[in-house]
Amino acid sequence: MRGPFYSCRHHRPRVWKVVQARRGAGAPRLHIQVVSLFSVIAVLPAVLVAMSPTSPSTGLDRLFSGDQGVIQNSLIVANAYLHEHAQLIRGDILGMANDVSHARPLYDLDRSSFANC
Numbered sequence: 001m002r003g004p005f006y007s008c009r010h011h012r013p014r015v016w017k018v019v020q021a022r023r024g025a026g027a028p029r030l031h032i033q034v035v036s037l038f039s040v041i042a043v044l045p046a047v048l049v050a051m052s053p054t055s056p057s058t059g060l061d062r063l064f065s066g067d068q069g070v071i072q073n074s075l076i077v078a079n080a081y082l083h084e085h086a087q088l089i090r091g092d093i094l095g096m097a098n099d100v101s102h103a104r105p106l107y108d109l110d111r112s113s114f115a116n117c
Contacts, residue, residue, distance in 0.1 A: 107114050
């Protein structure tokens with residue numbers, strides 16, 4: 001009876017012969033090294049996550065759990081930002097109103113010069 005790794009054991013000598021045959025040439029050797037390195041880099045994150053004692057969702061659960069302090073703080077900062085900019089806009093509007101009220105006598109004297117502006 002053949003086991004689950006029969007095909008792997010059966011083809012291993014052929015693969016090894018191909019590797020040995022290509023060992024003398026520079027380009028195939030470089031290709032094997034690049035493929036091997038890429039394989040290790042591709043598998044490494046999966047192995048690290050599988051071996052880690054905590055899952056990535058644990059960190060996210062902790063962030064969005066019952067502690068609402070982060071959300072409350074961001075809400076306070078957002079409201080302070082809106083209030084500050086509302087005050088700045090209010091100051092700009094008052095300045096523009098002041099300029100218009102000071103320009104009113106000039107406008108009443110010479111309306112044609114304001115039409116070209």
